[in-house]
Amino acid sequence: LKTLRLILGDQLNHKHSWYDDDSTDMVYFMAEMRQETDYVRHHIQKVVAFFESMRNFSQWLEEHGKSVIYFKIDHPDNEQDLVKNLNKLIKAHDIEKFEYQLPDEYRLDEQLKNFCNDLNLETEAFNTEHFLTSRTDLEQFYKGKKTYTMEYFYRDMRRKYDIMMVNDKDPEGGKWNFDQSNRKKWKGKPEIPHERGFRKDVSKTLEQIEEAGIKTIGNIDAYSFNWPTSRPDCLSVLNYFCENLLVHFGDYQDAMDPDQIYLFHSRLSFAMNSKMLHPKEVIEKVIGYWRENQNQIDISQVEGFVRQILGWREYMRGMYWMKMPGYRRSNKLDNQNKLPDFYWTADTKMNCMHHAIKQSLDHAYAHHIQRLMITGNYALLTQTHPDEVDEWYLGIYIDAIEWVEITNTRGMSQFADGGLVATKPYVSSGSYINKMSNYCGDCAYSVSKKTGENACPFNSLYWNFLYEKQEFFKDNQRMNMMMSMLEKKDQKDLEALVSRAQEIIKNPQNF
Ligand code: FAD
Numbered sequence: 013l014k015t016l017r018l019i020l021g022d023q024l025n026h027k028h029s030w031y032d033d034d035s036t037d038m039v040y041f042m043a044e045m046r047q048e049t050d051y052v053r054h055h056i057q058k059v060v061a062f063f064e065s066m067r068n069f070s071q072w073l074e075e076h077g078k079s080v081i082y083f084k085i086d087h088p089d090n091e092q093d094l095v096k097n098l099n100k101l102i103k104a105h106d107i108e109k110f111e112y113q114l115p116d117e118y119r120l121d122e123q124l125k126n127f128c129n130d131l132n133l134e135t136e137a138f139n140t141e142h143f144l145t146s147r148t149d150l151e152q153f154y155k156g157k158k159t160y161t162m163e164y165f166y167r168d169m170r171r172k173y174d175i176m177m178v179n180d181k182d183p184e185g186g187k188w189n190f191d192q193s194n195r196k197k198w199k200g201k202p203e204i205p206h207e208r209g210f211r212k213d214v215s216k217t218l219e220q221i222e223e224a225g226i227k228t229i230g231n232i233d234a235y236s237f238n239w240p241t242s243r244p245d246c247l248s249v250l251n252y253f254c255e256n257l258l259v260h261f262g263d264y265q266d267a268m269d270p271d272q273i274y275l276f277h278s279r280l281s282f283a284m285n286s287k288m289l290h291p292k293e294v295i296e297k298v299i300g301y302w303r304e305n306q307n308q309i310d311i312s313q314v315e316g317f318v319r320q321i322l323g324w325r326e327y328m329r330g331m332y333w334m335k336m337p338g339y340r341r342s343n344k345l346d347n348q349n350k351l352p353d354f355y356w357t358a359d360t361k362m363n364c365m366h367h368a369i370k371q372s373l374d375h376a377y378a379h380h381i382q383r384l385m386i387t388g389n390y391a392l393l394t395q396t397h398p399d400e401v402d403e404w405y406l407g408i409y410i411d412a413i414e415w416v417e418i419t420n421t422r423g424m425s426q427f428a429d430g431g432l433v434a435t436k437p438y439v440s441s442g443s444y445i446n447k448m449s450n451y452c453g454d455c456a457y458s459v460s461k462k463t464g465e466n467a468c469p470f471n472s473l474y475w476n477f478l479y480e481k482q483e484f485f486k487d488n489q490r491m492n493m494m495m496s497m498l499e500k501k502d503q504k505d506l507e508a509l510v511s512r513a514q515e516i517i518k519n520p521q522n523f
């Protein structure tokens with residue numbers, strides 16, 4: 013049967029079993045489409061990274077003897093819509109069967125299901141052969157449970173895949189979790205190696221994107237593009253991580269510094285989310301390197317890394333498929349405010365916010381704690397509507413694809429799911445930020461002041477949040493300590509804090 017096989021932009025899995033098939037009646041189809049560039053306003057580097065990676069992947073397919081139809085954004089036959097493109101190709105090439113890999117996004121999953129239902133041809137959906145769990149494994153794992161603590165799922169995954177285990181049942185190193193030793197502030201040492209960067213010329217692709225009129229956010233250097241866009245690039249970032257960064261990964265996982273964008277982070281999220289690297293391959297490589305260098309690299313650095321990929325990444329995907337489509341509308345804390353304009357300009361006097369946003373605009377990247385405890389913390393404390401927060405996170409990061417963005421943003425960061433992903437809201441006053449970062453020293457605000465003109469905005473916002481949302485947290489045991497501190501607050505002090513917080517919420521541009 014003459015078969016059309018669709019490959020979506022985040023399905024660049026070189027190891028997929030599809031490509032073992034040498035039959036000549038297979039046509040592969042890939043397309044850059046307005047449908048995908050316009051569902052949210054993306055960072056320009058994200059659009060470029062996807063287009064470049066897709067182009068490299070299609071070239072790789074052709075080099076391996078596959079027949080590929082590739083629509084660039086300006087291809088004259090490109091209808092800019094998946095269904096229209098598919099219908100047109102099926103007709104033009106006398107296609108007898110349509111095949112696709114299961115999408116990771118609910119939106120595309122629905123679109124392709126409906127398309128196949130309407131199609132008068134044989135169709136077949138395939139696994140992407142990327143994840144370590146199926147869409148429904150997480151739901152099965154937590155069946156009958158009231159809470160979805162990630163830790164238990166992670167331990168199960170360690171056992172199931174025999175990763176860092178002794179005698180099939182005990183964790184290597186005697187502990188499942190080394191988080192306690194993973195919380196150091198970075199004070200200028202150890203030296204941070206330069207990231208494994210790239211200096212690619214992407215000016216042609218950029219020109220095509222601009223000519224097409226695609227609206228984007230953020231900045232780009234078209235002659236020095238810094239992200240991996242092929243499998244060899246991605247493997248090189250992985251090797252570099254093992255050889256240079258793994259040694260301190262866990263220690264400084266939560267650290268933040270105004271001049272250090274990547275610290276000891278891997279920069280592998282785009283490589284994995286586009287499927288150019290397989291999560292198992294990443295984990296195995298990192299553990300293999302550690303075993304060869306065990307006298308230099310502590311287990312806590314490695315466990316911290318494995319947990320993110322084997323634990324959090326798979327957990328978020330499972331949560332997505334368990335809770336969609338309702339998850340997309342969840343707003344359990346009933347937050348209604350607008351996201352301040354400075355999220356698109358970095359024009360704020362708050363030094364931590366300025367740097368976290370500026371580097372996101374410049375590099376399409378911020379590491380986890382910046383996303384969670386700086387920009388996410390501020391959005392939650394100012395009671396921003398989760399739709400607005402989601403839109404920003406879905407657009408701005410190089411790695412932002414809904415299955416992993418929305419669960420992190422709405423769930424972990426904004427507590428909009430009422431505590432499915434996070435057992436308590438990730439909120440903090442300025443003191444946590446000061447403890448983990450080097451932002452406060454150069455800030456216009458004083459982190460130790462609670463009220464008054466130059467008091468750190470996070471301080472009053474924090475108490476105001478607890479005060480205003482106390483009804484939501486009264487039965488949450490993990491909030492007991494915070495709530496009892498709130499109760500003990502002097503009434504006058506609390507009034508001053510609430511009044512300053514209201515001023516910040518009403519006039520964010522003044523801060
Ligand atoms: P490293 O710190 O080196 O970690 C290694 C890998 O672990 C990452 O590449 C990633 O694949 C995985 N990982 C780590 N934390 C998480 C997590 N919480 N959930 C899932 N995987 C994780 N990650 C995305 O891939 N896409 C997103 O759109 C995204 N949005 C986020 C939004 C918010 C509000 C928050 C708090 C986190 C978000 N994350 C997202 C998770 C995390 O911040 C990024 O995966 C990480 O910063 C990517 O940088 P890195 O590759 O250098 O990660």
Ligand code: SF4
Nearest residue numbers: 362364442452455468
């Ligand atoms: Fe951020 Fe407050 Fe520190 Fe300024 S003082 S950097 S606003 S935490």
